[in-house]
Amino acid sequence: MRTKLIFTSLILALTFISCKKEVSKEEIKPIEVETNKNNFQVTLTAIVKTDDNFQLYYSQDEYDVPYKEENSVWVAVKANDNPQDIVFNLPENVIPNYIRIDFGTNEAQKEVTVKNFKMKYFSKSFEAKDSLFFNYFIPNDCVKILDKKNSVVQNIKSQKGIYDPLFYSEKALYDQIQLIVK
Template identity: 85%
Template structure:
C-alpha cells in the first residue's frame, strides 16, 4: 500500500512540476518596444480594384499652385475588392496647410469607393467618413463623381486626353488641420 501511495505521489509530483515549468516558459515573453511615429499622417480608406500608385502633395505655406514634386509622398496601392488603408506619412516636422491627393496613374483604374479620410498628428486626429470627404475636397476635371451619397468616383481622361485624377483640399480642411496641430 505504501509503495502504491509513494508511486502515486511521485507521479503527481512529476506531473505538476513539469506543468509548472511549461507555464513558466509561457509567461516569459520578449518585451516589445513600441516606436511612435509622430509625423503628420494622412490615411485614405478606399476600395481600389486595380493596382495603382497614389500621391499626396502638401504645402506648408500659402496655397501653392502648382504643388511641388519635392513636397509629395507616394504610396503603392494593391488591388483589393475590400476597403484598404492608403497611408501617407509626411516627412518629420512637416505640417501641411493644404493637401492634394492624386488618385493614381493607372488609366485602367476602375471605380473607387471612398470610405474614410483621416489625419493624425500625435494623439489628435480628424476623420471624414464616406460622403463627408466631399466637404473637404474638390475634384479636378479628371474625376467623375458617380454616386456622391456612396462616395463612388471614377478616374477619367479629359476631352484633351489629359489623365491626372486628383482632389484639392478646401479651406474647411485647412481649419481642421489647424485644430489638430495646436
C-alpha cells in the first residue's frame, strides 16, 4: 500500500511539473526590425577615441562641388578604444556618384584609425579594408596621415586655422559605386 501511495504521488508530481501552458502562434510576436533594403548604406569602421559627430555628404550629379548640406547625413560617434561601425543610411532611392566623409567637428579629436570602409546597396557591397581606404579617398589639408599601413590619421587645423578634417572620394570609388548599383 505504501508503494502504491509513493507511485501515485510520483505520477501526480510528474504530471503537474510537466504540464505547461501551450502558447499559441498568435501570442508569439516576432520583433520587427525595420530595414529598408532600398537605402544605399555606407559604413566606416574606425577607432574614434573622443565623442564626435561625423558627416557624410553625397552628390548625385557629376562631381558637384561644393557639397550641399541638404545632401548629407550626420552620425553621432561615442568614444571607444575599439573599432566601431559608423553607419550612414542615405535617403531612400538616393544613389551617390561621389561622397565626402567629414571626420568630426570636435577639435579635441586627434587620431582616428580607419579599419574598414563598406558600401552596400540591396545585396551587393564593396569593402576597402585598412590602408586600401586611401585608394578611394583623398584627405584635405586638415588631415595628416600618421601611419598609412595601419590607417592612422590625425585631425589638424589647416595653415589658415580652419578645422574641417575630411576625405573626398576618388574616381576609383565612383567606379565601385557603379558596379554595386547595376
